[in-house]
Amino acid sequence: MEPDAASRPTSSLRTLISRLAPFRGALTVVLLLELGTRAAALIQPLAARAVVDGVAARADLMWPIAVLGAVAIIGLCLNYAGFYQRGKLSERFVLGLRKAMAGRIVGAPVSYVESRSTADLVSRVGADSTLIQQTTVKALVDLVVVPLTVVAGIVLMLTIDVFLALVVIVLLSVAGLAEAGVFRRVVVDTETAQEHVAGLTGVVQRVLLAFRTVKASRSERREAESFDRNADSAYRASVKAVRTGALADTVAYAAVDFTFLVTLAVGVVRVSTGSVGVGDLVAILLYVVYIQEPVEALTNSAGKLSEGLAALRRITELLDAPQETDTAAAPARTEVPAVSNGSKPPASRRSVRFDQVWFGYGDQPVLRDVSIEAVPGLTVLVGSSGAGKTTLLSLAERFVEPERGAVLLDGADVRDLPLAELRGRVAYVQQEAPLLGATIGEAATYGVDDVDEERLRRILESVGLRTWIEGLPLGLDTEVGERGVQISGGQRQRLAVARALARDSEVLLLDEATSQLDPLNEQNLVRSLTRDFRDRVVIAVTHRMPMAYQADQVIMLRHGSVHARGTHDDLLSDPHYRQLIASPSAGSPELAEQLTASGEDGRGEPGA
Numbered sequence: 001m002e003p004d005a006a007s008r009p010t011s012s013l014r015t016l017i018s019r020l021a022p023f024r025g026a027l028t029v030v031l032l033l034e035l036g037t038r039a040a041a042l043i044q045p046l047a048a049r050a051v052v053d054g055v056a057a058r059a060d061l062m063w064p065i066a067v068l069g070a071v072a073i074i075g076l077c078l079n080y081a082g083f084y085q086r087g088k089l090s091e092r093f094v095l096g097l098r099k100a101m102a103g104r105i106v107g108a109p110v111s112y113v114e115s116r117s118t119a120d121l122v123s124r125v126g127a128d129s130t131l132i133q134q135t136t137v138k139a140l141v142d143l144v145v146v147p148l149t150v151v152a153g154i155v156l157m158l159t160i161d162v163f164l165a166l167v168v169i170v171l172l173s174v175a176g177l178a179e180a181g182v183f184r185r186v187v188v189d190t191e192t193a194q195e196h197v198a199g200l201t202g203v204v205q206r207v208l209l210a211f212r213t214v215k216a217s218r219s220e221r222r223e224a225e226s227f228d229r230n231a232d233s234a235y236r237a238s239v240k241a242v243r244t245g246a247l248a249d250t251v252a253y254a255a256v257d258f259t260f261l262v263t264l265a266v267g268v269v270r271v272s273t274g275s276v277g278v279g280d281l282v283a284i285l286l287y288v289v290y291i292q293e294p295v296e297a298l299t300n301s302a303g304k305l306s307e308g309l310a311a312l313r314r315i316t317e318l319l320d321a322p323q324e325t326d327t328a329a330a331p332a333r334t335e336v337p338a339v340s341n342g343s344k345p346p347a348s349r350r351s352v353r354f355d356q357v358w359f360g361y362g363d364q365p366v367l368r369d370v371s372i373e374a375v376p377g378l379t380v381l382v383g384s385s386g387a388g389k390t391t392l393l394s395l396a397e398r399f400v401e402p403e404r405g406a407v408l409l410d411g412a413d414v415r416d417l418p419l420a421e422l423r424g425r426v427a428y429v430q431q432e433a434p435l436l437g438a439t440i441g442e443a444a445t446y447g448v449d450d451v452d453e454e455r456l457r458r459i460l461e462s463v464g465l466r467t468w469i470e471g472l473p474l475g476l477d478t479e480v481g482e483r484g485v486q487i488s489g490g491q492r493q494r495l496a497v498a499r500a501l502a503r504d505s506e507v508l509l510l511d512e513a514t515s516q517l518d519p520l521n522e523q524n525l526v527r528s529l530t531r532d533f534r535d536r537v538v539i540a541v542t543h544r545m546p547m548a549y550q551a552d553q554v555i556m557l558r559h560g561s562v563h564a565r566g567t568h569d570d571l572l573s574d575p576h577y578r579q580l581i582a583s584p585s586a587g588s589p590e591l592a593e594q595l596t597a598s599g600e601d602g603r604g605e606p607g608a
């Protein structure tokens, strides 16, 4: 058990209450309706006493019975209204949490989201919010209504017979203490069980993400065993929680039985001595039941409340996620050239400059004193794995910020630009080139507000996809993925590049965005890019040489520093560069050279 486990429920409860504060109007209505329902129940023993006493006295029973019936009907109506309003409040509460979570996730920095498990984030938005919806508001309302019901019942009992009422109070206190002890254990065990289930979904997610690798490496059995191990520990934790729940349930039942039987025994003695009437005893016994019933319901829902509170704690963690800060309001580090009116600076003024940039993840230094300038045309970043290439692109998009030095877009520190403007001016294709959008057209224009068809066609032509798309019966409306056409890795990357081009930004960052194309098609794509979009600053990370061969500038990073820069030809004299391009994954510069020399157009299958 974690040291703070016992204090968790209390702080989670406080969090729940503060999160419910904006709904205080609706919550008050629910509380009043629930209190009304309980009040109607508490009147019934008094009416029942009147009926019993009336029978004994052979009095007219019409009024007592009419009151009993009316109170029962009013209680039912209030119960219906309370149930409905409570459910509606739960839905509104969860709707707000879900929207807030979605907003916090998309507003969080890249580093925050990427350092967390996707399964964990997804389960907070989905499963955790569902848990809260189903249980939490009801349990919270019970926490308020049940003690008030108990107090009101005791006061009414005291008006009937002080001695019997005191007996009931003592018995209820003992039962309450026992139930509270078990409740705490239920909370902790339920939370532990939930944590194990989250671990289980993490395994499934890992397998699904690398499904082909799992199959190809014949690791099905190993993964299944890993799943089984996690499932077993989730099972054991859940069974422990069930066992504690069963104990809590039994304690609650025992409390009712014991209190009822002892009160009956004492009450019978008092009736026999004439201290109280039969009607009084009936009323007090009914109070024991009417008080115990909600207490028992509260105890039963203790596990559910604890689940809901644990879920709320995880949701709250997500709602406290850091957000990307728009530092545009802070004093500018550089004079920011105005582009907000929509006009772009002329190509001659466009540049991305890394000025003596130092950066590290935690204690791990990654970039050391990097100074680079990229102007319109193709700048290629090469270097062995882990050299810091992707990190450089992340700095340009301000996914991360330099520890020292600055990244300048057209002379302005990127930290001085509003994020929306910066990212509007700098398009980015990430390594895996994921597609967003249900159709090819949507994927090609994701994040672009207005792109006319003719321009889109030209872009698709440039990336070598136009013929393929026009050959599809539904063209741009063809669905992709599960329900539509399956597309190859190369097609996906081309679509991602098309999407970035459609942004019409001044800078295009490509992170191994052509790695799944064959060298020939990669060369063609790069040639089209440099020909059709020559006013853009293109910075491409690559491990493959056809692209470096065509670049205006090649920058080689080693261990986080600029090792060499120049054209491909300039760098050929560098032994480390030669070693890099000699690697099998680098593609063949000879092939590229031959193709260019022969003037072969070389446009291969668009679907490569």
Ligand SMILES: Nc1ncnc2c1ncn2[C@@H]1O[C@H](COP(=O)(O)OP(=O)(O)OP(=O)(O)O)[C@@H](O)[C@H]1O
Pocket (backbone or CB within 6 Å): 111, 114, 361, 364, 366, 383, 384, 385, 386, 387, 388, 389, 390, 391, 392
């Ligand atoms: N989010 C992160 N948290 C911690 N360390 C990171 C993170 N991202 C990258 N690194 C580390 O920073 C170093 C540089 O990573 P980066 O991705 O920039 O290298 P790269 O040159 O692009 O590599 P590759 O060619 O393999 O993609 C690596 O050692 C990597 O482990």
